[in-house]
Amino acid sequence: MRGSEPVVVVGAGPVGLVTALLLARHGVPSVVLEAAARRDPSGSRAICFQRDVLDVLDRVGCAEPMIARGVTWTTGRTYYRGDELFAVTFPDAGRGAVPPWINISQAEVEARLRDLAAAEPLVEIRYGHRVTGLRQDGDGVEADAGATVRGTHLVGADGGHSAVRDLLGIGFPGRTFTDRFLICDIRADLPFPSERRFFFDPDWNPGRQVLVHQCPDGTWRIDWQVPADHDLDAERGSGALDARIRRITGDAPYEVVWATVYRFHERCAAAFASGRAFLAGDAAHVYAPFGARGLNSGLQDAENLAWKLAFVRHGWAPPALLRSYDAERRAAAGENLRVTTRTMEFLVPQTPRQRARRLESLEAARTHPDPRTIIDSGRLAEPYWYLESPLTTPAGPVEDFPRGPGLVRPPLPGVLCPDGPCVVDGEPTRLRRLFGTRFVVLTQGVRGGRLPTDIPHQIHALDSIDADGVLRTALDAGPDTVHIVRPDGHLAAVLPSYDPAAAVAALHRACGRS
Secondary structure, three states: OOOOOOOEOOOOHHHHHHHHHHHOOOOOOOOEEEOOOOOOOOOOOEEEEHHHHHHHHHOOOHHHHHHOOOEEEEEEEEEOEEEEEEEEEEEOOOOOOOEEEEOOOOOOHHHHHHHHHHOOEEEEEEOOOOOOOEEEEEHHHHEEEOOOEOOOEEEOOOOOOOHHHHOOOOOOEEEEEEEEEEEEEEEEEEOOOOOEEEEEOOOOOOOOOEEEEEEEEEEEEEEEEEEOOOOHHHHHHHHHHHHHHHHHHOOOEEEEEEEEEEHHHHEOOOOOOOOOEEHHHHOOOOOOOOOOOOHHHHHHHHHHHHHHHHHHHOOOOOHHHHHHHHHHHHHHHHHHHHHHHHHHHHHOOOOHHHHHHHHHHHHHOOOOOOOHOOOOOOOOOOOOOOOOOOOOOOOOOOOOOOOOOOOOOOOOOOOOOOOEEEOOOOOOEEHHHOOOEEEEEEEHHHHHHHOOOOOOEEEEEEEHOOOOOOOHHOOOOOOOOOEEEEOEEEEEEEEEOOOOOHHHHHHHHHOOOO
């Protein structure tokens, strides 16, 4: 494979930029084609970034300033009329670790990524280059974007109206919800906690719901469900928008930073790959935003695809490895669609039966011993589990694996490896900072050395790096267990003992060599 040819990335939004930056970390050049003459997104758009996705952003170099700048939250509360139904608290990861959630605007994150890409010699961004044609052959892909741009592969990260998806002839089935949501960013000094607060049927938006999040600089993101015929301009002009906001802010002075009205979609591409071209982020899937599964999932697409492209480019894996991207990330998209569709059917019931069930559930929740089991205000984003992936070495039956949203996943092969503090070469760090560009093999006593394979890997002995036993507990490690971790942090295999032949077989399987 010609190493000097780039990967062509279409779309300079967060998913496209993270894809390019991750490829650069692997030493793979890219050309990013952006249709707009410049990208300057307004408003907060996606605001909630989940802990595991912050690890992805840490690998491209922007998580620390995001965490310092963003609003950290660990609690989500759900209300019905005047009553708090329940609160969900995410465990605090401890001092110096990654918080479970931060709120920061997509626009600000995109600006940070743009600066990183501009400083990276292996990334070239071309603005004002709209892709109008694609061609593939046995060696690469050509994109028509004013001039012809050729690369070994192409990644379409160009959003829900993806030109790449259309040019590849890939369908985008799904549904659009007719109900609308009014989203406002307001800047005000409000005495509210840094929590996710969801209100069903408050007296200031009767029969509908409202979601409130705090963002940096005293900005509050407020989402109101509104009627299908809602007219934002008319509401501004009549003073009704001010009255709506005043029901939340009271007499406090405020400034509207951004306001828009959305209809939400639930769609998934019929395939995430066609030959040497791939779809990622909103080009591959769009979800209703309640649960923050859109951009978080898109960035996980980017990491899943980037390491596989890099391994194929460097000759460490056969082209067949790339088939696993569709298998793994379409399965993840299917789970996200299942969860978010159920959320929308509860939030925006479409039939008399659904409306009756919602009202009955909300009333019952006031006295129910665990109202979370009957109320759906948005199951929050989490990483997917690749138990059935062709890259995963099975370790036993998985029929009892907890697949419901928000449940604790045991550290089985396919699950994202847990994090924890460790000490490597005398320097304190955390486990997930060892991931990204190679496989990591975690043993119980074998230190250093190499397995007989050309696949990049590094061996660490847990009894050496895990002085306090935190990692061994999180991994449910036995006295001889070996854990093999993929570059994207997912467990490829959990072996009962250190057997070099079995470890190499698991590495080869995880690289598509089987």
